Amino acid sequence: MKTKRKKKRPTIRDVAALSGVSVATVSRYLNGKTNKMTSATAGKIKEAITKLQYIPNSAAREMSHNKSMIIVIVVANVADYFSTEIFKGASRKLEPAGYVPVLLDSSADHSHEQKILNSVNIHGFDGMLFQPLTSDTELIKSELTRNFPVVILDRELKRSPWPQVVTDNYQASRNATDHFVDEGFSHVVVLSSTIKQASTRQERFQGVIDRANDVDVIEIDEGHFDHQEVYQRLAAVMQTEKKTVLFSLKERWLLEFLPRLMQEGLISKTNTRVTGFADTSLIKSICPDAYMISQNPSYMGERAAEVLLKMLDGDNREIDDIVIKAQFDTDDDE
Structure with missing residues (x-):
């Protein structure tokens, strides 16, 4: 009786062959070194990765254990106190649950944000808290191609497929x-x-x-x-x-x-x-x-982390957006 042969996992060579480029070029793309690469070449590689469902070796090792226990938190600009407080608040909820939060900074630069999202797509993070630069939902969906738990922070996106935590x-x-x-x-x-x-x-x-x-x-x-x-x-x-x-x-x-x-x-x-x-x-x-x-960005980070933890625990019910009220300080409040 013949045993069913396990389907071979696609390799970097398969990606190179399908996209019509060298293995070295694919490697540069995977490492975010796209400065000297044309948009057409990058697009072919991205398409080949998606079609083949290619996962780099580092991510594959993580996926074999089902979880990496790492959460990526992508903020718009760490020069803003708001962004760092989001990270602190989220960390207070994620770390006791056994997750390691990692902070990545878009530096208020969309091209840099694209590189970060490309890295997120190919590495084995379990989930993401994301403060995007843009409010264009379709653009974010086109750049964030990986299907995993995501919570949007500080942006109210129209027709968002992800839950959101925002200020009024x-x-x-x-x-x-x-x-x-x-x-x-x-x-x-x-x-x-x-x-x-x-x-x-x-x-x-x-x-x-x-x-x-x-x-x-x-x-x-x-x-x-x-x-x-x-x-x-x-x-x-x-x-x-x-x-x-x-x-x-x-x-x-x-x-x-x-x-x-x-x-x-x-x-x-x-x-x-x-x-x-x-x-x-x-x-x-x-x-x-x-x-x-x-505002209370630390509290926003906490609430976003709570939502993400529910998603990571398999709670697939539709989650309502969370709106946190800001406090206007006047002499009348004193």
């Missing part, structure tokens, strides 16, 4: 703007990273413009910006007789520019208000009169 960005921003408009501060200067890039910023910005009629916007490219040039643009719109609110959609930019604005007398207690989304108490230390919208 629109309502928090709208409530803060309402407060200042009611006090007679009709002019708002919005300071932000590129708004269209992320749903978080889009929602926060919408909350401002739905209530304020006189809005100036200073947008900053996180990857490439001239500090002096941005400051000069900001100072120009702050030099006004109007009662003005400086509204930063991200704490980092107040930390960058607020001290100099104060030093040069562009922040007046009677004619100016400072607000924005904050993850630390640093802004209040710099400007005690600031009215900040406090």
